[in-house]
Amino acid sequence: MWSGGEEKAFQAVLDRYNETHPGVRFENLGSVNDEKTVRALVAGAPPDVFTVSDPSYLGALAANDAILPLDDLFGKSHLKTDDFTRASLSQARYNGKLYAMPYLVDCIGLLWNKKVFREAGLDPERPPQTIEELEEFCRKITRHGSDGRLTRIGLRPPDGVNLLALYGGGFFEPATGRMTANNPRNIEAATAFKALMDAQGGYEAVQGFAAGFANEQGGYNSFYVGQAGMAFTGQWNTYWIAKYKPDTEYGVAPLPYPAAHPERKGTLWLGGNFFCIPKESRHPKEAWDFLVWTQSLEAQRLLADSLHGVPNIRAALKLRSLREGEPWRVSFGKFMDLSDSSNATHFPPMPVAALYLSEINSAIEAVGYGRKTPEKSLSDTQERVQREMDRYR
């Protein structure tokens, strides 16, 4: 759950379920974020079924036996692996077992502001294809005022991990159980990150500038108002832009790939929302029934419409009602198309995922601020997380 508005939407979904399934009643206990859910689990007071918006917690929950593996139930139900988009299920698998049911995925792609492109002398219909082009575009778009301060940036600073994903370096080698944070591709990616930020006046300046705007949620997002030319962000923006600033002209594209590794073309970074059943759930059967229902076309459509996530059921991706109608749905549709791409990738589920992700993003930050070289930064991360992972043996 991301915010109050979405909670109401989720309630509507629950209401629908409650209506059509008499005898069972689901109440939304109103979670606000995963941290809170984790605290509730840690506190020994879990709900019967809960949602997770940040899949990096799944690994830890699974490794610590806090949630039920669902393979048996899955096998007995009418659901098939092929019904799901590949990446949505793979986020829920740990050690070969399925631990959660996805109910929508978030796809991070590239959004670009056509008006800004025009002003910068770039072709508004042509998003950057490669990382190198991205850097060049950033240079052209970035503007400084007469006092030397930034007045416009090319790319809103992305999460470091997104860039790593683009280079396909990977984070983990299941065969050896080793963390691979500092493999050569990741180092390339970290270097590219710094170059991107430097092209816009340096990481600190960019961050300071971006801090002057609201978070994503809200009408004053730097991308929406044209103070940033591009952003790595997700499908929910199509709805929000329509709501808060409908006159923004923008386009949706897959994330740029590094020219040196063309096989990475069409990469999308995925997050997702999942349902988990805690080990101590008092009504696992009813919970499972609810989970199965959320995979039905009707439920997927309801969820996608109210929460603005991309459905994880392949058949639902084709639903016309989600792609047509209002103009923003066309853009939403583009995200849907991309979500099943073979290069759609995500962070591997593992017990130390929360720590790992946080460390990687910090590592990239350290590179961005020029405090460490990419090699050192990522090697330090690798060591640190490896030591932590070793304790899980």
Added chain:
Amino acid sequence: MRTNSRKTFLSREQRLGLWFISPWLIGFVLLTLYPILATLYLSFTDYRVLSPPRWVGWANYRELLLDTENFWPSLGNTVFFFLELPLALILGLALALLLNQKLRGMTIYRTLFYLPSIVPVVANAMLWLWLLNPEHGLVNTGLRAVYIPAPAWLASPLWAKPALIVMDLWAVGGSMVIYLAALQGVPTSLYEAADLDGANAFQKLVSVTLPAISPVIFFNLIMGVIGTFQYFTQTFVMTKGGPDKATLFYALYLYQNAFQYFRMGAACAMAWLLFLVTLAATFLVFKTSAGWVYYEGER
């Protein structure tokens, strides 16, 4: 030595005394003594909360001391924050000295300066997040108006901690009030004697005022040291440890270990280390206090 060898080994006075302090005593055993020992025990285990603790000996401590990514920076950040103590002391004392005069409207001024220290921490954090906004915040707008370069504050690894210090100094009214009360308790006879010796204002300050209120300064210093080690809410709400770990303070990292990374054992190890460090720091201040704290006729 027994007062009454025929009866129980606690004298009547003792029983009465213990009875009166029983709420605290029970609380002490349950909520202080036991937890301290439990933390010690848990610090030697790998405890993931969702599964039972597993004995690992010194592993947690070793891991922490090896952890140059998080642990040492968190300690360093917290120690850096000690800088705030002398600043707060000077500012608080200066304000108290200013207010300690027969000027009109003293109560109003006193209230005004004290007000910031009663703003709830969370509201304060929100407010300063906004004030320190590099683009639109009051602070930078003010700096730019007088042509001073405006740093990126909470977005800059270099300036994030100074930003937090500035925020804390705004709430210096709390200690100001203590100093004010102390100043008003200094016997006039001392000043009269100084006047007779021909001392000027500065000399009076250094030789009379400061020594006379030194116990209070000492008290504030101790509380300040202890408080700094526990600095949490502001960083949790405003920066979550960033940018680039610049505001990862000890208490925040401890919290992250316990409630985000499922590393309760490590968190307990951190807590015990904190305990020892606090003891050492307090002991140090106490020991050096003999050199400069002047008690007038203490029991």
Added chain:
Amino acid sequence: MKHKTLSGIAGHIALIALSLLFLAPFAFMVSTSLKDEKQVFTETIQWIPSPIHWENYPAALLSFPFWTYLKNTLMICVGTVNGTLVSAALPAYGFARLRWRGRDAMFYLMIATIMLPAQVTQLPIFLIFRSLGWTGTFLPLIVPSFFGNAFSIFLLRQFFLTIPEELSDAARMDGCSEWGIFWRILLPLSKPALATVALFAFMGAWTDFQGPLIYVHDEAQYTLAIGLSSFLGRHGGQWNLLMAAATVVTIPLIVAFFFAQRTFIQGIAVTGMKG
């Protein structure tokens, strides 16, 4: 005794300048709270918004469950204040007015616990409450206050020490029990000190953040402190509403302070002085 260190006028100027500096953040907070969303982010600061959006206040209060949070916070505060008063007065009497062997040792032990970092006890206490099944309720926040707060005990003890022994002696000679002396003589004379303890306890509970953060998970049980912080995730962009909410949360404390100003400041002064 007041001591003149500066000439009157220079003093006034310095004070006025400093006051403005100290007030500026407040003013900014209120000013932002009354602005229209689009006017929040401007190049130059606008102190007086035009138009003034008074409706930001009701809007802010409606956009999150303010009254629920208020109710929760009040419940915790009242419980905590009660607990603190009860459990501070008794031990304070034991330390101040009774003589018994081991008293001073216990007292210094208690003082030492003030120096204890909260983190050292936080985690096992959390685990204790967890095994009792009290997480997710207010009990972990209220019950400990019934077991004596060292700071409050200290404050009351100092105060009790200032009450003349003769009163107690006279009562004892009349055959009054210790409890009787405590209840009928000491306490009624200690109203200002008790008020101070109550005030500090109230303030502590009102602004407590980490406590509810760890123990309260159901949004319906959030306190104002937590609710305010989740505001930032929720309404990322609406600083004007956020400032309005923050102002509303701050005002009760300011009001409490105005009414109890003298008690407040004296209380701090007493503890500070005897430290």
